[in-house]
Amino acid sequence: MTLMLASVADVAEAEIAIVEGADIVDLKDPFQGPLGALPIATIRDVVAATAGRRRVSAVAGNLEMVPAVLHDAAEALIATGVDYVKIGFLPSAAAAACIDALRPLAKRVRLVAVLFADLAIDLSLLPRFAAAGFEGVMLDTAVKGKGRLIEHMDIAALKGFVDACREVKLSAGLAGALEPPDISRLLLLEPGFLGFRGALCVGRDRKARIAAPQVKLVRDLIPRERGTKEAAEEFKVDLRLLAARGYSIEPASKTEVDRVFVHELVLPVYIGAYDFERGKTQRVRFCIDVDIRRSTYHAEDMRDVFSYDIVVDAIRLILSRGHVDLVETLAELIADALLSYPRVCRVIARVEKLDVIEGRVGIEITRERAAESGKLHQLFAGLSDYAATKTKG
Structure with missing residues (x-):
């Protein structure tokens, strides 16, 4: 915490x-x-x-x-x-x-x-x-x-x-x-x-x-330190904070979404399954679309938004781990990282290698959250008992 x-x-x-x-x-x-x-x-x-x-x-x-x-x-x-x-x-x-x-x-x-x-x-x-x-x-x-x-x-x-x-x-x-x-x-x-x-x-x-x-x-x-009175009070005081923390409070049938995207991001990446591709970087282009469940609040400040910076940082953190053999693996890692935020319901990840041919090669994947994701989920641990109580009413 x-x-x-x-x-x-x-x-x-x-x-x-x-x-x-x-x-x-x-x-x-x-x-x-x-x-x-x-x-x-x-x-x-x-x-x-x-x-x-x-x-x-x-x-x-x-x-x-x-x-x-x-x-x-x-x-x-x-x-x-x-x-x-x-x-x-x-x-x-x-x-x-x-x-x-x-x-x-x-x-x-x-x-x-x-x-x-x-x-x-x-x-x-x-x-x-x-x-x-x-x-x-x-x-x-x-x-x-x-x-x-x-x-x-x-x-x-x-x-x-x-x-x-x-x-x-x-x-x-x-x-x-x-x-x-x-x-x-x-x-x-x-x-x-x-x-x-x-x-x-x-x-x-x-x-x-x-x-x-x-x-x-x-x-x-x-997020509040788990187990504190203030942590539980956040659920009663301001439901707006649930969306800001990555919660989804809409019913499962609600499908209204907003899209946060990062397009045409080109980074040097250690990638490739061939021996000649190891030990050096290649240019890789990322186009990422993230569908998030729409909040009932109009965005006024950073408490109301899922930032595109999170998308860019997720990519950079994955790349910092070292060499990746396949664009497929890279795309899956990005989608998994972003779907870990409960407010995210779908990710479209397009990953393209730019230095292989006179053109672009790569993959585009679409990954969606399971249907039960419409229930109340939380990104940070420690408040689940209180949350479950509040959603039963």
């Missing part, structure tokens, strides 16, 4: 984040760079005001990679009573020594290392973080206003990071100027948490105040 982390600057902002459902209240000074630390007094005030209603994290500051400096900053934050301490790791030959210096503190607080996607990332540090007892590692961006996380690392590279964290039992966090349309794409990767600041603020300006409507929009796009 992916948690929502909301970065706030004071008690008032923390209260908004709590009321609107953020899972983790993260303390940061947005005027002081990517990991600007707040005054210790402010952190104590937020911890006291939160009173255990949410987990609280705080950043240690934009610090030099000096073991003693990082240790002392983390020690000061532990004394405030926060649940998590976030520490930035810049590219440095001293990284290993800094990790070792923080090792004793991992028994007293959940340590989260922050790496920066717009700087050099050393994934070989992940086993060191795990061995030192860190809770997780977060990817962020160091230079704000110079691109979102997903512009610095594509979806396949981000999947590699999340998978690498999972292999060593670290929670993986993703942040860095994330916007609402990014959420459905990143949820595919199943990170431990997604972090936000600018998307929660007035005018999407990370230095402005956070506002309840913006926090609610982001919260609604991330």
